Amino acid sequence: MSAVARGVALLCCFAALPAHAADSEVVVWHSYRAGEALALDAAVNDFRAQHPEIQIRVLAVPYGAYQQKLIAAIPGGHGPDLFIAAHDQLGDMVKRDLIDPVPEPLSAQQFLDETLAPLRGPDGKSWGWPMAFKTLVLFYRTDQVPEPPATTDALIATAEKLTGDGRFGLAYPLAEFYFHAPWFFGAGAELLTADANDVRFDSPAATRSGELLRLFAVEKKLVPSDANGALVTEMFNQGKAAMVVNGPWFIAELRPDLPYALTPLPILSANGTPAKPLSTIEALFLAKGRARPEVRALATFLVSDAGARRRAVGAGQPVANRALYDDPDLQNGPLPVFRKQLTNTVPMPTAPLTALVWEPLNEALRQIARGALSPERAFQEAAARVRLLNQPLPAEANPAPYVLVILLALAGVLTVALWRTPTGLLSRLVQARTAYAFLLPTAIGMTLLVGVPFLMGLGLGFFAFGPGEIRFVGFANFTSIIAAQEYPITHPLSFYFTMAVTVLWTFANVSLHLLLGFGLALLLTPSWLKGRALFRVLLILPWTIPNYITALIFKGLFNTQFGAINALLEAMGLPPVHWFDSFWPAFCANLTTNVWLGFPFMMVTVLGALQAIPPDLYDAARVDGASAIQRFFKVTLPQVGPALVPAVVLGTIWTFNMFNIVFLVSEGQPEGSTDILVTEAYRWAFVRNGRYGYAAAYSTIIFVILALYTVLTRRLLSARQGARS
Amino acid sequence: MNRPPLLWRLLAYAALGVASIIALFPVYAVVVMAVSRAPGFSAVVTPDWANLTLDHLRTFVSTHDAQGRWLFGRQLINSLIVAGAATGVGLLFAASAGYAFSRFKFPGHRLGMVGFFVTQMFPGTMMIVPLYLIANHLGLVDTVVGLVFVYATTSLPFCVWTLKGYFDTIPIDIDEAALIDGASRVRTFYQVLLPLVRPALAVTALFSFLGAWNEFVLAATFLSREEKFTLPVTLYRHVGAYGADWGAFAAGSIVVSLPVCILFLTLQRHLVGGLSSGAVK
Amino acid sequence: MATITLDKIAKRYGDTVVLNELSLTINDGEFVVLVGPSGCGKTTLLRMIAGLLEPSQGSVRIDGNDVTQTAPGDRDIAMVFQSYALYPHMSVRENIAFPLKVRRRDPAFIQARVNEVAQQLGLDPLLDRKPAALSGGQRQRVAMGRAIVREPKAFLFDEPLSNLDAALRGRMRGEIAALHRRLKATMVYVTHDQHEAMTLADRLVLLNKGTIEQMGAPLTVYQRPRTRFVAEFLGSPPMNFLAATRNGAELFGNGFKLTPAADAAAQPLPEKVWVGVRPEALCLSPRTHAVEAEIDWVERTGSDGFLYARVGDAPLVARLDASQTHPLEPGSRITLGFDELSLFDAESGRALGAQS
Numbered sequence A: 001m002s003a004v005a006r007g008v009a010l011l012c013c014f015a016a017l018p019a020h021a022a023d024s025e026v027v028v029w030h031s032y033r034a035g036e037a038l039a040l041d042a043a044v045n046d047f048r049a050q051h052p053e054i055q056i057r058v059l060a061v062p063y064g065a066y067q068q069k070l071i072a073a074i075p076g077g078h079g080p081d082l083f084i085a086a087h088d089q090l091g092d093m094v095k096r097d098l099i100d101p102v103p104e105p106l107s108a109q110q111f112l113d114e115t116l117a118p119l120r121g122p123d124g125k126s127w128g129w130p131m132a133f134k135t136l137v138l139f140y141r142t143d144q145v146p147e148p149p150a151t152t153d154a155l156i157a158t159a160e161k162l163t164g165d166g167r168f169g170l171a172y173p174l175a176e177f178y179f180h181a182p183w184f185f186g187a188g189a190e191l192l193t194a195d196a197n198d199v200r201f202d203s204p205a206a207t208r209s210g211e212l213l214r215l216f217a218v219e220k221k222l223v224p225s226d227a228n229g230a231l232v233t234e235m236f237n238q239g240k241a242a243m244v245v246n247g248p249w250f251i252a253e254l255r256p257d258l259p260y261a262l263t264p265l266p267i268l269s270a271n272g273t274p275a276k277p278l279s280t281i282e283a284l285f286l287a288k289g290r291a292r293p294e295v296r297a298l299a300t301f302l303v304s305d306a307g308a309r310r311r312a313v314g315a316g317q318p319v320a321n322r323a324l325y326d327d328p329d330l331q332n333g334p335l336p337v338f339r340k341q342l343t344n345t346v347p348m349p350t351a352p353l354t355a356l357v358w359e360p361l362n363e364a365l366r367q368i369a370r371g372a373l374s375p376e377r378a379f380q381e382a383a384a385r386v387r388l389l390n391q392p393l394p395a396e397a398n399p400a401p402y403v404l405v406i407l408l409a410l411a412g413v414l415t416v417a418l419w420r421t422p423t424g425l426l427s428r429l430v431q432a433r434t435a436y437a438f439l440l441p442t443a444i445g446m447t448l449l450v451g452v453p454f455l456m457g458l459g460l461g462f463f464a465f466g467p468g469e470i471r472f473v474g475f476a477n478f479t480s481i482i483a484a485q486e487y488p489i490t491h492p493l494s495f496y497f498t499m500a501v502t503v504l505w506t507f508a509n510v511s512l513h514l515l516l517g518f519g520l521a522l523l524l525t526p527s528w529l530k531g532r533a534l535f536r537v538l539l540i541l542p543w544t545i546p547n548y549i550t551a552l553i554f555k556g557l558f559n560t561q562f563g564a565i566n567a568l569l570e571a572m573g574l575p576p577v578h579w580f581d582s583f584w585p586a587f588c589a590n591l592t593t594n595v596w597l598g599f600p601f602m603m604v605t606v607l608g609a610l611q612a613i614p615p616d617l618y619d620a621a622r623v624d625g626a627s628a629i630q631r632f633f634k635v636t637l638p639q640v641g642p643a644l645v646p647a648v649v650l651g652t653i654w655t656f657n658m659f660n661i662v663f664l665v666s667e668g669q670p671e672g673s674t675d676i677l678v679t680e681a682y683r684w685a686f687v688r689n690g691r692y693g694y695a696a697a698y699s700t701i702i703f704v705i706l707a708l709y710t711v712l713t714r715r716l717l718s719a720r721q722g723a724r725s
Numbered sequence B: 001m002n003r004p005p006l007l008w009r010l011l012a013y014a015a016l017g018v019a020s021i022i023a024l025f026p027v028y029a030v031v032v033m034a035v036s037r038a039p040g041f042s043a044v045v046t047p048d049w050a051n052l053t054l055d056h057l058r059t060f061v062s063t064h065d066a067q068g069r070w071l072f073g074r075q076l077i078n079s080l081i082v083a084g085a086a087t088g089v090g091l092l093f094a095a096s097a098g099y100a101f102s103r104f105k106f107p108g109h110r111l112g113m114v115g116f117f118v119t120q121m122f123p124g125t126m127m128i129v130p131l132y133l134i135a136n137h138l139g140l141v142d143t144v145v146g147l148v149f150v151y152a153t154t155s156l157p158f159c160v161w162t163l164k165g166y167f168d169t170i171p172i173d174i175d176e177a178a179l180i181d182g183a184s185r186v187r188t189f190y191q192v193l194l195p196l197v198r199p200a201l202a203v204t205a206l207f208s209f210l211g212a213w214n215e216f217v218l219a220a221t222f223l224s225r226e227e228k229f230t231l232p233v234t235l236y237r238h239v240g241a242y243g244a245d246w247g248a249f250a251a252g253s254i255v256v257s258l259p260v261c262i263l264f265l266t267l268q269r270h271l272v273g274g275l276s277s278g279a280v281k
Numbered sequence C: 001m002a003t004i005t006l007d008k009i010a011k012r013y014g015d016t017v018v019l020n021e022l023s024l025t026i027n028d029g030e031f032v033v034l035v036g037p038s039g040c041g042k043t044t045l046l047r048m049i050a051g052l053l054e055p056s057q058g059s060v061r062i063d064g065n066d067v068t069q070t071a072p073g074d075r076d077i078a079m080v081f082q083s084y085a086l087y088p089h090m091s092v093r094e095n096i097a098f099p100l101k102v103r104r105r106d107p108a109f110i111q112a113r114v115n116e117v118a119q120q121l122g123l124d125p126l127l128d129r130k131p132a133a134l135s136g137g138q139r140q141r142v143a144m145g146r147a148i149v150r151e152p153k154a155f156l157f158d159e160p161l162s163n164l165d166a167a168l169r170g171r172m173r174g175e176i177a178a179l180h181r182r183l184k185a186t187m188v189y190v191t192h193d194q195h196e197a198m199t200l201a202d203r204l205v206l207l208n209k210g211t212i213e214q215m216g217a218p219l220t221v222y223q224r225p226r227t228r229f230v231a232e233f234l235g236s237p238p239m240n241f242l243a244a245t246r247n248g249a250e251l252f253g254n255g256f257k258l259t260p261a262a263d264a265a266a267q268p269l270p271e272k273v274w275v276g277v278r279p280e281a282l283c284l285s286p287r288t289h290a291v292e293a294e295i296d297w298v299e300r301t302g303s304d305g306f307l308y309a310r311v312g313d314a315p316l317v318a319r320l321d322a323s324q325t326h327p328l329e330p331g332s333r334i335t336l337g338f339d340e341l342s343l344f345d346a347e348s349g350r351a352l353g354a355q356s
């Protein structure tokens, strides 16, 4: 049982969760796609051929849902026996009690040391079977770069020659620490202190790596400033980027006829040490309590040389098995380059603190690449930010007073309710039995599948989840959020700033939805309009497209270099906008996306309300001599207005919690300033160290704000109606 | 009917035209990406019309699993079943609840209506794990039935509110006439009133169907067999940890969105239309 | 057929008393018309008979069986609504067939019955239309058809003709009367229309503020109103009221003096009374009693002539033969004679015995 599950069980007085019904099937989960997924299937098929008696089920889960699914399913007894994940999640998985260590010792003859070490626990046990590693090397177009650069100076020189005219000598996602890591570690910087309790990147070495980034991005402009993974791929394929820092997955994205080659990353000219990218070990993990013989057999086979060969040959995976690097078939492929690079890598750290460093580091890199902060300052701020995020778990609180207060409150509510209830409640209940019969299915469904999870969510906010423990902390999560001591209110990472942004976001969206919806609905109503049905269909279209698709598409359209929107601006003679470099453009990008997908709902609602106005009213107003504008304000608006109230209130609630758009379009950039409360809550739960209780407290605060808003609107509306009548 | 001057009419058409183009543009972008050989977003800006391909589409539609089963076909059917059943169940629940809220006064009436709103306020992402645990207790995990009920209940608040509002517009005389004619409450509900709220049913049906059809996080969390997946789960698989296959994603987006678009096209008249009021007045 | 008995039924909403311990027995085959000012509880009463409302107190019996808790559909009562409440999505045929279908009658029987009813009401050519495609009168007839198709024990009508024009209303009134003669069913009929009330009713029940003000044969109620309220409510134009003070056996008012017939003296008259005179009782020739009046204006409707005048400050309407009104000019003074009058206690409004 995971900590979350235990907390929940505690809260709801639920009995222990059912144990997994042992079945003969072996279930493997992964989030591979394309070639890697196929290669894995092939390896599994080989095993099936050898062991026809063992049933195996392989499931490819979308990456976006993988982590949540593991967290929810394994404690629930519906998880896999084996699953593939990167080793840096090891800490979190151990903390959540999701995995068991590998039952037998792994052979150092079979696997590369670099792949074994990161999986080893403090007691020397291995927590997973190494399958492959991922790290970065230098890709270069052989038609543009005759001689791969061996040092960063050479790299800069080569890149300078190839930069200009819409081309870049080098491309990689500048603002992702993963891609900056080679320079960072090459310069001798370290992420964490030896005891892994604090960060160490406010160091001169880190600053040096920042200087290199400045050189690339600001001084020489060798690297496009807002390249993301997809963009880098496009640029390299089109010859717009001559060199690219990238990993093994990149190969599958390249055009088959592309003239390119790989080489290990260059040596840093400043100190003569090779660049050291992070290495991530992809491992096969054993889900808690599933160490059945057939599971072990399958795991052993998948990581055996034969199984690894499938993946190495089939998908070009840099596998963990030593033997494959002597394999003549693979000598000329990219694998030896990765193998060579692996000796100069830093394993992705797994200490719990690591989960907290990425956001601040990425932010620091973004600042440096924009020239907004000096490398030194940027890294200092990032370190400070991590230290703030890394506050110790709140102290355990005594639940007794809380329970007492809850009980008293319940009793109070009950007494008041009984006292205020008119006499004959029982007979009224009996009288209403028909009504209750009609309500029964909804009531059951809502209670079980919405009400209970909702109460559990509320309750979780009073707990904190530490490594292998949960503790009741009372209001600590709430007070720490509301007090918001970490940052001044005006700082983009402060709770109040986020809240202000959320309110602005909601207000802007709902207003624009209303304005556009109303305007278009009015345009669609006149009887002389031809092609009404067509227009209506076209305008409803955005509603039909899933919002994550919309978000991802808009994210692409807003891209600085390749996005259609900047292309349009340029076509009109306007300068391109760096959409995600400063608050307002990023906010507008989010806004545009959400307005695009949200206005049809309002338009349809208004259309319906417009149709419900009796035409007599317009005729009467016309006879009374009202102009079109007067008719709108005196007839249309008062008639449509009340019908829109529920839509507006619902729209407000939905927009307030519109996770997908902010999370996928601006991703909170810059500096987390466009984050809204829900994305912030999500980050606390799933990105920053699994502080589930803190995230639940965030959600509760969101809920309270929205509840207050609803109550307020109701009050205002009924007061207004009261004044009118 | 008097018409405004030509200039105004032209302006109205222009405004609608521009709005439609903006509404269509991202759709156009998806289509271009889906049929371009060069992957990614630059295809939108500089489409290579001479070099189009249906490969992405074909790949998406023709996925088979290791056992040689046509996954796309199964997943399409799953999606249809899940979304269809969720809509049906949701509508049935919502209609009967909306009827109760519209026609009866009972202790808990106000509380119930407010309760529906309240549930919309807690962020959905934070409810997934608790929801999963409950569903697990009820034995609903990894079953289509579970997903159906979860989807149905998520759409309930909106549907109940909409339907209650629509029931309110139907004079109570109609119910009473039916009751006096000897129909039971249940019969009055489904034979007399349900047909009258058809426009609202269409709207809420579309709404629930859309929600259930497009959802992927819950589906991916709840379902653990590839042949039981719904289409959005498969679609989202093209966006991975290390980059994405935009061509396939775009092609998949089209395939996933198409049925909903068709449904909207056929039902859009009802979206805003009301039944001719006739004898109700 | 059915006898409907209401036993001390009351309806309250919180502190509002809509009906107050009202008892009424409607005999088998009787046509009872409920009249009364707006909001007096007619619809409420009807809906309690139908079972659509539960009385706060008291019981409803049909043929001696207590049906207070019986569902409307099981009371074997039909109701025609003011709004008709036709099912908009069903054709006329389906509308009429609905009560039988609900009762799972044999389809062949239903068809025969629907055709029969349609023929009676002249609806045959409209059977496949939807209500939206019918005129007001046709809809009304469909509503009637739906009520009579199942031959219920009793019919309830809530202002069934109020949405129709005068001519159609007249015709439908005749049809309802004919229907009653033919079916001999118990009928309870709510209306605001005096004509309907007077012509249709076997018995008129006048409600006021949730209680029965007076009931009886329409003519009796008309001629012998028990209170000033009843006298004022029935008749169009309504009865004239002149304030008078008794002095011995004589009544003095502003501009008139009259001596009520001797039989009234059996009952000592109070000090202050209202003298009620029906507009049609007044004539230009000298009669037992007379009042001096000044003419305000004259209305002629072809057959009738209405004379609006003032006796002192009190307004007075006289209904005369149209031909008689020709010489009359506004502003002139005339003497109006009458034989019949009613006297009401000025304080309680109660009638003081019929006068002539």
Ligand SMILES: Nc1ncnc2c1ncn2[C@@H]1O[C@H](COP(=O)(O)OP(=O)(O)OP(=O)(O)O)[C@@H](O)[C@H]1O
Pocket (backbone or CB within 6 Å): C013, C016, C018, C036, C037, C038, C039, C040, C041, C042, C043, C044, C045
């Ligand atoms: N649900 C209710 N709550 C409170 N008062 C009500 C309710 N329903 C009806 N009433 C009151 O009961 C009284 C009688 O209503 P009812 O409809 O019976 O009048 P009516 O005699 O049919 O009037 P009309 O001739 O205008 O149709 C009215 O004063 C009305 O305001």
Ligand SMILES: [Mg+2]
Pocket (backbone or CB within 6 Å): C042, C043, C044
């Ligand atoms: Mg009434």
